[in-house]
Amino acid sequence: MARPKEFDERAAIGRAMDAFWVRGYEGTSTQALCEATGLGRSSIYNTFTSKHELFMRALDHYAERGIVARTALLEESETGIERFRTLFSYTIEEEVEHHGRGCLVVNTVAEFGDRDPEIKARIDADTGRHLTLLASCAREGQLDGTIDSAREPGDIAEFAHSTVAGLRLMSRRGAGRAAMEAVADIAVNAIAAK
Amino acid sequence: MARPKEFDERAAIGRAMDAFWVRGYEGTSTQALCEATGLGRSSIYNTFTSKHELFMRALDHYAERGIVARTALLEESETGIERFRTLFSYTIEEEVEHHGRGCLVVNTVAEFGDRDPEIKARIDADTGRHLTLLASCAREGQLDGTIDSAREPGDIAEFAHSTVAGLRLMSRRGAGRAAMEAVADIAVNAIAAK
DNA sequence: CATATTTTGGACTGATCGATACAAAACTGG
DNA sequence: CCAGTTTTGTATCGATCAGTCCAAAATATG
Numbered sequence: 001m002a003r004p005k006e007f008d009e010r011a012a013i014g015r016a017m018d019a020f021w022v023r024g025y026e027g028t029s030t031q032a033l034c035e036a037t038g039l040g041r042s043s044i045y046n047t048f049t050s051k052h053e054l055f056m057r058a059l060d061h062y063a064e065r066g067i068v069a070r071t072a073l074l075e076e077s078e079t080g081i082e083r084f085r086t087l088f089s090y091t092i093e094e095e096v097e098h099h100g101r102g103c104l105v106v107n108t109v110a111e112f113g114d115r116d117p118e119i120k121a122r123i124d125a126d127t128g129r130h131l132t133l134l135a136s137c138a139r140e141g142q143l144d145g146t147i148d149s150a151r152e153p154g155d156i157a158e159f160a161h162s163t164v165a166g167l168r169l170m171s172r173r174g175a176g177r178a179a180m181e182a183v184a185d186i187a188v189n190a191i192a193a194k
Numbered sequence: 195m196a197r198p199k200e201f202d203e204r205a206a207i208g209r210a211m212d213a214f215w216v217r218g219y220e221g222t223s224t225q226a227l228c229e230a231t232g233l234g235r236s237s238i239y240n241t242f243t244s245k246h247e248l249f250m251r252a253l254d255h256y257a258e259r260g261i262v263a264r265t266a267l268l269e270e271s272e273t274g275i276e277r278f279r280t281l282f283s284y285t286i287e288e289e290v291e292h293h294g295r296g297c298l299v300v301n302t303v304a305e306f307g308d309r310d311p312e313i314k315a316r317i318d319a320d321t322g323r324h325l326t327l328l329a330s331c332a333r334e335g336q337l338d339g340t341i342d343s344a345r346e347p348g349d350i351a352e353f354a355h356s357t358v359a360g361l362r363l364m365s366r367r368g369a370g371r372a373a374m375e376a377v378a379d380i381a382v383n384a385i386a387a388k
Numbered sequence: 389c390a391t392a393t394t395t396t397g398g399a400c401t402g403a404t405c406g407a408t409a410c411a412a413a414a415c416t417g418g
Numbered sequence: 419c420c421a422g423t424t425t426t427g428t429a430t431c432g433a434t435c436a437g438t439c440c441a442a443a444a445t446a447t448g
Binding site for chain 1: 296303364
């Protein structure tokens, strides 16, 4: 029909996501977004409407990648408890590799709380998906006898989710691998069958 | 000597702290700081030099209040494990009362990571003081037989610190009391003597 | 009461904010 | 190769950013 875009939309969102990840929403200017994506202002506003909308897209992109990666990761393990062990150690590995980037969702929760309804909806959706996934792992673990059956799967899921957030925060403030591993080890034992 | 200040410096810092707490550093304009404190621009810049400097003062104020309150709180309990139980339930109570404000230090870690050296120094100092406090509680609990002696006190401290951060994040994203209590209960059992 | 010192209010700075206007450029379908 | 459509670069918008300037106001000291 007309002139085609000279850039890959997905790739641009990925770059924008990285920028927001490092400096937050308010801390990332539209100019910085142009530089990060390599696009001009026109291209950005033409395809993403506004800074806020681009942030939503970045958040969606992040959440999607995350839940997909975690779903795949958790399927690799045999027993329920191993899934959680893997989740934590994978989180730590990621953080050590990326030198403490932390988590975009955690950062966004900290920056906005529940002030912005559109953002809150994204956070809630992502949290819900993770809790569902983790609860099903917990249920499995209770069936295979590796996870404490005295707890509600939903509670175990909340605990694990909170632990991952805690690890990502530790990492972002510069904690070392040893400290994170100690936390993870206590967390794993906390939900293991007695 | 000369004209005296018409305001209480501490009170002003407290108001500024509240503003930063809600909207973060980048999200709080100097204009908003004027409105929050009730001061004019001149008074703010005359006494606090810059937005950044005022933020440092606010962070110091927050950290000081926090460590004092927590030290006092932990002294109220009898046994080691009770201290941790109290710490968690007090955190939850605070969050429920304040309708999910979260924690300024957690928010600041999320917003800055370790990009700003002055901020990082504050975060490190506050983290260090909390870890020291928590580790001594853990040691005590090991002596009185209420806390798992197989763990290093420092590791238990990191775990508890991370748990509190996790709870504050949960609260900020809007989690309910029940979910937070479930997490806290698992965390307490995780470090209790077996 | 006069002088020195400080605070205060308000106007103002250049820079940057997010967003828009517009025309040249680049493509597709006919 | 032309008409129609979209993207792109550039210039620019008004608003707001953090921070400064300065004169009026308010106090302490002599």
